[in-house]
Amino acid sequence: MTRPSAVPPPVTAVLDASSAWLPARLGEVEELLREQASGHGEILAADAGATLAAGGKRLRPLLVLLCAGQTGGEAAARAAAAVELVHMATLVHDDVLDAAELRRGRPTVAAASGRSRAVATGDLLFSRAFALLAKAGDARAIELLAAASVSLARGELAQRQDAYDISISEDRYLERCRLKTAALFSCACLLGIAGSHPRTRERGREASGDDEHDLAGAEEVALYEYSSSIGLAFQLLDDVLDVAGPPERTGKARGTDLLDGTVTLPLILAAEADPELSAVDLRALDPAGAETLCERIAAGGALDRVRSRALEMVAEAKRHLEGAALDPEQRRLLAMVADGVVQRYS
Numbered sequence: 001m002t003r004p005s006a007v008p009p010p011v012t013a014v015l016d017a018s019s020a021w022l023p024a025r026l027g028e029v030e031e032l033l034r035e036q037a038s039g040h041g042e043i044l045a046a047d048a049g050a051t052l053a054a055g056g057k058r059l060r061p062l063l064v065l066l067c068a069g070q071t072g073g074e075a076a077a078r079a080a081a082a083v084e085l086v087h088m089a090t091l092v093h094d095d096v097l098d099a100a101e102l103r104r105g106r107p108t109v110a111a112a113s114g115r116s117r118a119v120a121t122g123d124l125l126f127s128r129a130f131a132l133l134a135k136a137g138d139a140r141a142i143e144l145l146a147a148a149s150v151s152l153a154r155g156e157l158a159q160r161q162d163a164y165d166i167s168i169s170e171d172r173y174l175e176r177c178r179l180k181t182a183a184l185f186s187c188a189c190l191l192g193i194a195g196s197h198p199r200t201r202e203r204g205r206e207a208s209g210d211d212e213h214d215l216a217g218a219e220e221v222a223l224y225e226y227s228s229s230i231g232l233a234f235q236l237l238d239d240v241l242d243v244a245g246p247p248e249r250t251g252k253a254r255g256t257d258l259l260d261g262t263v264t265l266p267l268i269l270a271a272e273a274d275p276e277l278s279a280v281d282l283r284a285l286d287p288a289g290a291e292t293l294c295e296r297i298a299a300g301g302a303l304d305r306v307r308s309r310a311l312e313m314v315a316e317a318k319r320h321l322e323g324a325a326l327d328p329e330q331r332r333l334l335a336m337v338a339d340g341v342v343q344r345y346s
Helices: 009-017 021-037 042-053 059-068 073-098 109-113 115-135 139-161 170-196 211-244 265-273 275-279 287-299 302-323 328-343
Strands: none
Touching: 009 021, 009 059, 009 328, 021 042, 021 059, 021 073, 021 115, 042 073, 042 109, 042 115, 059 073, 059 170, 059 211, 059 328, 073 109, 073 115, 073 139, 073 170, 109 115, 115 139, 139 170, 170 211, 170 265, 211 265, 211 287, 211 302, 211 328, 265 275, 265 287, 265 302, 275 287, 287 302, 302 328
8 A cells, every 4th residue: 555645644643543445545546646647758747746746635635535435446546636636736836826936845846847847747737637537437527626626716816816915805815715725625525425426416406306316415515515614724724824834844935925925814814903014015025024024913813813713614614524424434534634634733
């Protein structure tokens, strides 16, 4: 069995607490990822391979596998790999847009190989994700992943439109997070149950009186709400970490989002409490200025308020699991994933 590289302790805890099927299935996902990153020319293979080698939390493929359950088989592994490929593609493209030099403590593809090669690498990863699903002829899975990809694009566009604007509302920020982060978490869960309820893949289909249809519908709603909540909590805590640092933990400079002009909830709440922060010109920030601004945000208690909201979202996510038709192991491990979102940032 092959585990993903650089798996953080919360994910390792889920694998260690599971039956043998889960780490074995995640090993299959890793093999699929390696296959998709290779064989497309020496240059693209090298850059895609470097992206894969940088590791990751593998939370999204883990959600696919857990929602599919032990019977998910090869279809679940393919869907899990496809979700991770889309996630990897967005990271590569984000680094191009942000001119980021580091990702997970390593040089980004954009920094190491140039913007053009990074764009091509992201395009490759996107294309391989859909090729994996198309090979199996799973139209519903393709539809779900395509919809999530559109949400990612909309979220990125919204973030660019909001750049440097400290006056944006909390609601606007949360909507951006739903599009750019939570959507792919929700897609992962829906992909998992789509495979386990093949007769009821089309959401919103007219009720047929089939008990399995009714069960799948309730399960979709419950797991959609669960995953949306943990996706939002994940983003909130990631934004806390950008302000709190330290760089050796985050793999990037403290205040990177601020330097990019990305206004996140810690700054929004801090500016509400300290109106002087609303007048800060993010365009004029240098790394030292970003450090100082991070200190001011933290000093006002905004980070604790954001952490508290994230904890509420995780608790809400776990309550939604009660409405899903899951076996005891699935329910327990999905609750551990929700807790792990918090533990990683504690």
